[in-house]
Amino acid sequence: MSAQLLDGNALSAIIRNDLAARAAALVARGVTPCLAVILAGEDPASSVYVRNKVNACEKAGMRSLKDIYPADVDPAVVFSRIAELNADPEVHGILVQLPLPKQFDSQAVLEAISPEKDVDGFHAENIGALMQGTPRFIPCTPYGVMEMLKSRKVSLKGAEAVIVGRSNIVGKPMAMLLLAAGCTVTICHSQTRDLAFHTRRADILVAAVGRPKMIVGAMIKPGATVIDVGINRLADGKLCGDVDFESAKEVAGIITPVPGGVGPMTITMLLANTIEAAERRSGGQE
Numbered sequence: 001m002s003a004q005l006l007d008g009n010a011l012s013a014i015i016r017n018d019l020a021a022r023a024a025a026l027v028a029r030g031v032t033p034c035l036a037v038i039l040a041g042e043d044p045a046s047s048v049y050v051r052n053k054v055n056a057c058e059k060a061g062m063r064s065l066k067d068i069y070p071a072d073v074d075p076a077v078v079f080s081r082i083a084e085l086n087a088d089p090e091v092h093g094i095l096v097q098l099p100l101p102k103q104f105d106s107q108a109v110l111e112a113i114s115p116e117k118d119v120d121g122f123h124a125e126n127i128g129a130l131m132q133g134t135p136r137f138i139p140c141t142p143y144g145v146m147e148m149l150k151s152r153k154v155s156l157k158g159a160e161a162v163i164v165g166r167s168n169i170v171g172k173p174m175a176m177l178l179l180a181a182g183c184t185v186t187i188c189h190s191q192t193r194d195l196a197f198h199t200r201r202a203d204i205l206v207a208a209v210g211r212p213k214m215i216v217g218a219m220i221k222p223g224a225t226v227i228d229v230g231i232n233r234l235a236d237g238k239l240c241g242d243v244d245f246e247s248a249k250e251v252a253g254i255i256t257p258v259p260g261g262v263g264p265m266t267i268t269m270l271l272a273n274t275i276e277a278a279e280r281r282s283g284g285q286e
C-alpha cells in the first residue's frame with residue numbers, strides 16, 4: 001500500500017473531545033444541547049444511522065429525542081411534530097432522516113424545519129447561504145470531508161477537484177465548499193460521458209454515488225487524495241465504499257477507508273452543528 005490512510009474514527013475522536021467540552025460549558029450555563037431526530041419507515045440502514053446519531057449525542061453529553069413512525073405514517077403527523085419541535089426552546093437541532101417513504105414530499109418536509117434548527121443544512125435558506133459563500137449550517141457529510149482535508153493540510157487552492165455524484169446531500173454542497181476553498185470543481189454523474197477522463201485529472205477525488213467499488217485504481221491520478229463517501233452493503237453483509245480500496249490504495253496519495261472514514265465524520269459534524277445551534281441560541285460560545 002502506498003497511500004496514507006485518512007482515519008475518520010481517529011479524527012472524530014479528537015473533534016468530539018472538543019465538542020464534549022463545548023457541550024459541558026453549555027450545560028454549566030443551564031443549556032443542554034438537544035438534537036431531535038425523526039425517522040419514518042423501517043429502512044434498516046436508516047435505523048442504524050439514527051441509532052448511531054442518538055448514541056453519539058449521549059456520549060458527547062448532549063440530549064436527544066427520537067421519534068420513530070411506521071412507513072405508512074400520514075405526513076400531517078410528521079409536519080405537526082416538526083412544528084412542535086420548532087416551537088420547543090429546549091430543542092436546538094432537528095433532523096429528519098432521509099429517504100422518506102413515498103407519500104412524503106421530502107423537500108416540503110425539509111422546508112418545514114426552522115432554518116435556525118436545521119442542523120443538516122438542507123433548508124433552502126441554508127443551501128442559499130452556502131451558495132453565497134456565507135454558510136450558516138454546512139451539510140454534515142461535506143463538512144466532515146472538509147475537516148478531513150484540513151487535518152492533512154491537503155492543498156486546495158488551484159487544485160482540480162472532481163466529485164462523482166450530484167446529490168443535494170453530498171455532491172452539490174461538496175462542490176460549493178471546494179469551490180469556496182479555491183478548487184476548480186467538476187461534478188460528474190450518471191450521464192457523464194467519459195468518467196475516467198475526469199477522475200484521472202483529479203487532485204482531490206470525492207466518490208459519492210452509492211455504487212460499490214466503481215472507482216478503481218486505473219481511474220485515479222497517482223498521488224491524489226481520494227475521499228470515499230459511499231457506504232454499500234455487499235451480498236455477504238460486508239460494507240464497502242464507492243472506491244475499490246484494494247486497487248485505489250496503490251495509486252492514491254491519501255485515501256479514506258470504508259467503514260471508518262467519512263461515516264463517523266458525518267455524525268461528528270452533526271454534533272458540531274447542534275452545539276453551534278445551541279451556542280447561537282444561548283448567546284454564543286464563552
Ligand code: GUN
Pocket residue numbers: 095096097098099120140141169266
Ligand atoms: N440520509 C443519508 N444521509 C443523510 C444525512 O446526512 N441527513 C439526513 N437527514 N438523512 C440522510
